[in-house]
Amino acid sequence: MDLAGKRVLVTGADGFIGSHLCEALLEAGAQVRALALYNSFGTWGWLDSLSPQTLVALEVVSGDVRDPYGVRSAVRGVEVVFHLAALIAIPYSYQAPDSYVATNVQGTLNVLQAARDLGVERLVVTSTSEVFGTARYVPIDEAHPRQGQSPYSATKIAADALAESFHRSFATPVTVARPFNTYGPRQSARAVIPTIIGQLAAGRHEIHLGAQRPTRDLTFVADTCAGFIALAGCDAAVGRDVNMGSGHEISIGDLARRLIALVDAQARIVCDDERLRPAGSEVDRLLADSTLMAKLTGWRPAVSLDEGLARTVAWFSEPANLSRYKVDLYNV
Secondary structure, rough: OOOOOEEEEEEOOOOHHHHHHHHHHOOOOOOEHHHEEOOOOOOOOHHHHHHHHHHHHOEEEEEEOOOOHHHHHHHHHEEEEEEOOOOOOOOHHHOOHHHHHHHHHHHHHHHHHHHHHHOOEEEEEOOOOOOHOOOOOEOOOOOOOOOOOOOOOOOHHHHHHHHHHHHHHHOEEEEEEEEEEEOOOOOOOHHHHHHHHHHOOOOOOOOEEEOOOEEEEEEEHHHHHHHHHHHOHHHOOOEEEEEEEOOOOEEEEHHHHHHHHHHHHOOOEEEOOOHHOOOOOOOEOOOOHHHHHHHHOOOOOOOOOOHHHHHHHHHHHHHHHHHHOOOOOOOO
């Protein structure tokens, strides 16, 4: 499927990956409807930071995936749906698990129901590597067991299962895209890379982190968006869940040291107990096997970790961008 000229909906368009995906879809020639979470301030999240030329090309609508009627309205008239809307902060899921069920499970069900009833040609549902928990073997392929090691990951496991059930029960043309650890400009302050860069850019010489030992498989956001688009255009991916990652892992400690070398070589790392996950909840190792993704679509990451970190540091170094972050607070 070629997305040029297709009418496309992105849920969670106001978020980190969603805003980048909207830009990539416009570049691919799609007609993009962007669903942003309603709020009384009338703001559209990261969409507000896009160029006027990009914004005028988007159809931005406000709503909430927890509202089935609003979701149906957003889906009506489109041919392809990218469902990214979710609550994603793992620490906050310990505090407010009900809200994660409402958004990640019920919200995904609402999108699936609307896509089924309205005859959408393709639906891409966003998963996460967190569904695997700590790796039992590496690299992690799609057959790896699921482990709900946080309320967040449990709700994403449920959302993935709902997507599978709609394909098996109703032949809904759904693909589950599973990016591992996406990073880049506009990422939430609760993620580790913005946390480190934000503290460095603010002039701190002590960088507060939680556990440094866990490893992550990092993919630059432009590559993740390219992966979403490739999966939407791949008929052979329908009914499947597909991993997207770099195939390389780096520990949080080593990642922090790379960023320190880029920004302030005099800074040092301090362990902050507030930032530690509960012992049984920490995911110690994530390393993707993206063999299936490459086989189905030919996709492979194009941006190296060094290049991606440099681009991300450069973006955060702009005062107008850094001012959007509360670097003095621990963002859960």
